[in-house]
Amino acid sequence: EGLPVIKEHPSNVIARRNDPVTLNCAASGAARIRWFRDGEEVITSTQDPRSHRVLLPTGSLFFLRVTATRRDSDTGTYWCVASNSYGSARSHNATLTVATLAYDFQSQAEPVVKIRVGDFVSFPCKPPKGSPLPELTWLRDGRQVTNSSRIIITQGGDLVISQAVQDDSAAYVCRARNAAGTRESTPSQLTVMIPPWFVERPANVTVPPGVVVELACRTQGSPTPSVTWRRLDGKMPLGRAKIDDQRLVLEQVETADSGVYACEVENEAGIASAQASLTIVNAPELTQRPQDVHVMVGESAQIMCHIKGGPQPLVLWRLPTLDRTALLIPGQRRGYTFISDDGYTLTIEHATTEDSGIYHCWGVSSGGGVSGQAELVVVPSHPPPIVGVGPQDKTVIPGSVVTFSCEVVSEAAKAVISWWYRPSVHLPSRPLSQGTDGSRISLPDNGALILKNVHLDDAGIYTCRARADTGTVEQAAVLRVEHDANVSEPLHLPAPPTKPRLMAVNQTAVQLSWLPNSQVGGESGQWYTAEYWRQGWDEWRVADAVMLKESCVVSHLTPGHTYIFLVRAVNNSGASFPSPWSDPVTTRPPRDPSLSVDQIRQARRRLSQPIITLTDASITAPHSVLLTWNFLDLTDESVEGVLVYSLTKTGTVQVATVLGTSSSSYLLHHLSANTHYTFFIVPFWHSVEGAPSNSLSVITPESVPSSAPREVRVTMLEEGLVLIRWSSMTTEEAQGKLVGYQVIISHNGSQITETVVSPWLEAHSLLPDRLYTVRVAALTGAGLGPFSVPVLLDTRPNNAHTIHKVKTESDNSGSVRYATTQPGWLIYVLIPLLLLVFIVTLLYVRRFYKKGSFSNSPHAPAHYQDPSIYPDQNSISMYGENKPWRPSESDKDSSLSSTRLLQSHQLVNEYAEPRVPGLSDTTTEPYATSALIRAPSPHLNHNVPWKHHSDDSCVQVNWAAFLPPPPTCPPPLDQGDPVGSSDHQGPRIVSSSGSQYDNIGRFEQYEQPCDAASEHTYDVYTQVTPDG
Structure with missing residues (x-):
């Protein structure tokens, strides 16, 4: 007996609509169990037989079917209450949810999705409406997709794939599931495409005409790409072109087929293209072969050689030397030998015998090579003249007229003909001239000699002599004068043959051929003789006396020498006029005896x-x-x-x-x-x-520069600002495209690196009183070249005006160059030397003063020489006071009050006559008369720490560090001592009150405490010895 106790509480339930559901509730000691929903009692079938809700004997609430309509819905919060006479007990709350799930997805992916490899893709999925919210999963070809580094399902249900690969290609389905059921989206087919790529690209092809050319173009991709061939610079030879398995095949190619061909491949993922050039080359061909050339020493020689081909061949000339690198290209010159710009002509100016030899003309291109050769013969001299038709022996009667012929051939120089007469072989000869012996002798222009009214004493030997620059030749004939002489018949000489041609040549023999005279023809009973001349001979020689045919072989010649030949026709009357001279022929040089x-x-x-x-x-x-x-x-x-x-x-x-x-x-x-x-x-x-x-x-690819920049110059423009310059590098030194220059400025282990394009750099913010090192190197795409020899940069004030220049040599020895205008060792020598001179001078002055040289004069002045009173060569500045002063007590012990800094002879004319104020109405101005001023002492006029303009100074000495300082203010001048009195022995130097000058050459305000009577500052001080 007592209050009821709930033994079983109801639990939350999710049920599909129209499905039976039971909410459990059990209690002990309960006389009655009731159910409540959302605070209202539930009407069961006991109360209303039409109700689908049944209260079971155990106290559970059973739903025959769950409803979820707007008018009647079983959804809500339920609890049961057990009661008896003692009271009631309430169970826990339980929620009944009616699960629903619509059929249509609110959003889903496209049925077909195509992307490229590496792309990003997102499949949206918004499930159907339902309660409770459905759970989403993704299926790939029926298998559930799990998250990975590339594939992620977002909280919103979208499927995201990044950096897609070809294996991602599949059918993707979004599945929504809750208690009400399962829904699947329309499958989305993903295709991951691969852009076309080349397995084998077309390559450049160079072939001769008439062959079959195949240009390969193998590609892959997904989907399979299509291949298209195009010609970019002309028309495709359609009749001879076809595509076979992605390759372009051209049959029987012609020169016109040369061009650029492109293979274009395409699929849905992209387009790719590759090009190849087809070059139809024609082997070089000699269109004009070089010909042998013969010239005299000092003349110009030209050898022509025309070569054509496709592409245009490079024409090269090989010179006749043992040096195989002796090649000349178009436009190149070597000494007096040069090639024309087109390469077709080789010209030799002022030819010498050393230029003789065989010149090779080469033509090379990608289509092949061809060669030609020509021989150049440079002769030091031409053959001497030769008598073509000379005088013949004659016998005449007295009173006759005699004519002696003398026709001379001289192709190289004009010959002068003279006649000589000798009565007998044992008697001397004498020249004959026009008009000799009255008018009986005449010499016409054709070189003949005519004797009229011949006497018995005209008999003798008559000689025709021809003289030219190339030599001398003569021929004689005998004249007999007799009373019973028979009259001579006229001579019928044969006609000369043609110019002999060279047929073959070796080391010791030459084969010649010629033709008879074309106007006369070969007469019966005639034969031929050959004559030849060699360099160095002074006469022509007969090669063979009798030759019956129009050819011959001249043997027993010397190898490596140049010969000239001529031929005469001979009959019973005599020899003909000589043929034209042959071209010079050079026999072959001695060959290797082992070679035939x-x-x-x-x-x-x-x-x-x-x-x-x-x-x-x-x-x-x-x-x-x-x-x-x-x-x-x-x-x-x-x-x-x-x-x-x-x-x-x-x-x-x-x-x-x-x-x-x-x-x-x-x-x-x-x-x-x-x-x-x-x-x-x-x-x-x-x-x-x-x-x-x-x-x-x-x-060849570019490389790092081979050398460092030269002529590094360092100029200090002002304090902290330095200009660094150097010479630009040539292309050969750079060995590539010059990107810029790297400059390193270092000091005491730290450094600053700057890269510039131009060959100069302004360095800012350099600290004073520092010693910097400057190095420069050139930079190309291949890297950094060697650095220049270090240049020392001194930023101390003494060097602020100096321009430093150093030429760095190419040896890169690593030594340090000091960027100063004078050698560094000079400083280390001069500073101790100057200090020694100064100390010796000072000791000498002290010693001289102690001897009392000027002790008799109580007012003998000792000067403190300020360096500003010794100006440079372009200016003079002097500042002083117009009254002497006495040292204060603090100055008596100083060296300034007891020591002369200059010797006695140096005090002469070191000051001018004073201008005393009051003697003139004009304004007091500083002045100096150069005639009264003594030249600066060589012991004192050393380098000083103020700005100067001397170019011959290499060491700067700060004299202020050695001289005692001037007093704060000079004592007043003794008023009892008139300005112009004669007993005043100190110099009076007056300066303008507006003039101030410091010890480093800059004008600035310089104030000194002075007495009330003084209006001037002191740059020149005059000291007097104290009284008593």
């Missing part, structure tokens, strides 16, 4: 064709390049080695020799950085060099 002529000829024939191809030139370091090449149809005997040429745009040539044919690469060292190089290869066999290969060009 056939071997050399075959080697020249093999090496004249391209047999080597330069395939690659790769940069391995700023100063080295690796070259690789291939041989074409090579036999071991055809090539002994190769010459590797490297050529800069300025004409600098390097040659390396690689022996043998087993090597197909070579590493070139010691190249200049940031320099354009052209490389090609020349094969050789013994002394025979072949045609050059194709050329490849590279630009």
Whole structure:
């Protein structure tokens, strides 16, 4: 018996609508149990049979179906009350919630989402309305998504993916769940796309015409990209172009196909493009071969060599020296030899015999190489003249007219013909002139001699002599005069043949050929003779007396010499006029005896064709390049080695020799950085060099500067401000693009680093009385170069006006350069020397004074010489007082009151006549007469601490540190001593009251305590000895 006790309290319940639910409640000793909702009693089926709420016998409240409508809703806070006659008991509260969940999501992601790799994407998800709030989860292809470093589900339910990868591609679903059920959003298909990228880019191609070219372009991406080929600088050859597996194939390429081709790939993620150049090269071709040239010493020679090709070949000229680096490029000059700007013409001015030789003309390009050669022959002199048709022996009767012919050939210089007569072989000859022996002798312009009315004593030997600058030649004929002489028939000489041509030449023989005279033709019964001349000979020589054919071989010649040949036709009447002279012919120099002529000829024939191809030139370091090449149809005997040429745009040539044919690469060292190089290869066999290969060009990368800036100048503009300048660096020294200069100013372990573009720097806020070190280095993209030799900068006031200049040399020895105008050792020598001179002078003056030289004069003055009274060469400043003064008691013990600083002979004329105030109405002004002023003493006129303008001073001495200070104010002048009295022996120096001057040369206010009668300051002090 007693109050009821609640044994089971109701619990919170969440139920779906129309589902049965029970709220439990049990009590002991209860006679009645009632239920309340939100403070109102619940009507059960016991009270209303239509109610869906049933009170169970145990006291629990059972809902047949849970309702949640606006009119009737079971949602609320419930509790049960058990009561009996003793009272009642109340249970705990319990909440009944009717779970609801709508079908449609308030917001959800798009069905299809596409992003690129690395992008950010967010899938929104706002669940359907429901009670209680539904719990959200994300599914990826049916599997629940968990948070990671890249994938996060926000508090609002959104799914965020950052830095997306291709594996993130999937179907994403947002799931909302509560007691009312589960809802899933429409799947959102995420596609992570990969922009197109190149697996293989198209490469530049250089090929000859007529071949098939394939330009590769392999790409990948997601989705698979599409490939499009375009030509950027012209039309695509549609008939010969096709795309095969992303590659562009061009068949039977032509020169017009040269250009830039672009491979463009595209997908939804992006676009990519790559370009390649197609170069159709034509091997260089000689359009004008160089021809042999023969000139005299001192003349100019030109050799022409025209080469064309695509691209335009680089034309090079190889000079005939053993130095294989003797190459000239277009526009280059070496001595008197220079090349035209187009490279087609080699010109030699003032040719000498040393210029003789074989000149090679090379044309190289990426398409191949070609070579030509010509021989230049420089002769010191031309052949001497030769008699073409000379006088013939004749027999005539007295009274006849005789004509002796004398036609001279002299192609190099004009010949002067003279005639000489000798009565007999044993008698001397005499010259014949026009009009000799009356009018019987005449000398016409054609060189002949005509004798009229011949006498018996005209018989003798007549000689025709031709003299020219190149030599002398003569030919004689005999004249016989007889009464019974037969009349001579006229001579029928053959016509001269054509100019002989060179057919072949070796070391000791020359083969010549010619043609008979075209107007007359070859007469029957005639033959030929050949004559030749060699450098250094003074006459022509006959090579062969009888030659029946129009060709001959002149043998027994000397190797390496130059010859000139001519040919005459001969019949029974005599020899014809000589043919034109042949071109100079130089026999081959002595060859290697181990090599035969056939071997050399075959080697020249093999090496004249391209047999080597330069395939690659790769940069391995700023100063080295690796070259690789291939041989074409090579036999071991055809090539002994190769010459590797490297050529800069300025004409600098390097040659390396690689022996043998087993090597197909070579590493070139010691190249200049940031320099354009052209490389090609020349094969050789013994002394025979072949045609050059194709050329490849590279630009070496830049490097750090090779040297430090020069001519570092340090100028101290004012206190704390310094201007630092240096010379700009050349491109060769910089070895790259000059970025700027780095300047380091250091002092006592600390330093300031500044980087500037221009070759100068203003340094501010430098502390005074410091010794700084300045160093400068050049800076390129590759780094910092060496620093200049340190320059010492002294900021002490004594050096504030000095301009310091130092030229740093390239040796970079690390020594310190002192930026002063005089050598540093001079200071250390002069300072002790000056101190010694000063001490000796001071001791001498003291000693001289103690001897009483001026003791007889009680007023003999001893001067304190202020340095300002000894001005420099451009100005004079003197300031003084117009009355003597006596020292105070405090001054009596000082050296100023008892010691003379100047010797007696130095006191003469060191002051001017005083101007006494009152004697003139004019204003008192300081003055000095240069004629009365003695020149400054050499013992005192040393460097002083005030500003000066002397350029020959290297040491500055502060005399104020050695001289005693002046008194505070001079004592008044004795009023009893008239100003103009004759017994006053001290100098009176008057200065303007408005003039003040300090001891360092600056005008400023300088005040001194003086007596009432004084209106002046004291810069020159006169001392008198005390009375008694």
